[in-house]
Amino acid sequence: MGTPDFAVPTLSALLDAGHEIAAVYSRPPRPAGRGMAERLSPVHHFALTHNLVVQTPGSLKGEEEQKAFLAHKADAAIVVAYGLLLPKSILEAPRKGCFNVHASLLPRWRGAAPIQRAIMAGDKETGVTIMRMAEGLDTGPICLQGRGPIQPTTTAGSLHDSLMHLGAGLMVEALNKLKRGALDCRAQSEAGVTYAKKIDKGESEIDFSKPAAEVRNHIHGLSPFPGAWFRLDQEGHSFRIKVHLCEIAQGSGKPGEVIDDKLSIACGEGALRLLSLQREGKSAMGVEEFLRGFSVPKGAVVG
Secondary structure, three states: OEOOHHHHHHHHHHHHOOOOOOOEEOOOOEEEOOOOEEEOOHHHHHHHHOOOOEEOOOOOOOHHHHHHHHHOOOOOEEEEOOOOOOOHHHHOOOOOOEEEEEOOOOOOOEEOOHHHHHHHOOOOEEEEEEEEOOOOOOOOOEEEEEEEEOOOOOOHHHHHHHHHHHHHHHHHHHHHHHHHOOOOOEOOOOOOOOEEOOOOHHHOEOOOOOEHHHHHHHHHHOOOOOOEEEEEEEOOEEEEEEEEEEEEEOOOOOOOEEOOOOOEEEOOEOEEEEEEEEEOOOOOEEHHHHHHHOOOOOOOEOO
16 A cells, blocks of 8 residues: 555565565546646556556545455555555454554654654654554554664655665565564654654745754755745846755855855855755756856855
């Protein structure tokens, strides 16, 4: 049961490990693109290329959908970023339970945006949790965890890609242990619980009055989507510029002030050099290419 790219490696790993997939559940196709043609989810598309049965209910709350789910007589349900609430009857249907790949070290960052929130908070480490699902929001017992560092260069995009593969391997390991009766799942601690609320586009504007490390974490946590941005006024025009990658730089100045010819910008404490930027309607590009086509002189103030 999954929908986005993040879920595809787990389905692929289950197939490679020889598990029988009774059915694949994914969110329904959605209109997309200029012609608004229906687009299959990444999981749906992958499943069809491997001749798997795909179900796309809009909800699992109805009696007919729950009967159809029971009819699969599944040993286990594997859930990865599915996007639909699983009612109690669904959670209790598989003989050995429902298991979830969650992209954090639970109980830290329960909820919708654990990858982004871990980076934005300045965490030095995160990982993946394999959890036996319960009715609460990411409250189920922890079965396995894998860890990995968050580096100063880590973005939400790069962390997403590393964690989706880590999660796939851990889920195969969890099912192997489950088959042997050796999967030990422990209740989550109530200490250290945090919630990763959904990213709101309204929080994506960059505030250069904050310390440089906080601004960097904000930028990287929202890269590539929705993208943290600042406003630059030039010759009577106002441009919104997204920043996808940056690094701590030497120097200081008034917050938002450009302090050199390499697009280093002063923050409330310290400074940042912007490395990858994107103008509205354009593709992302490195800072050197950006500056060749868009002059931002030393002393200019952004934001």
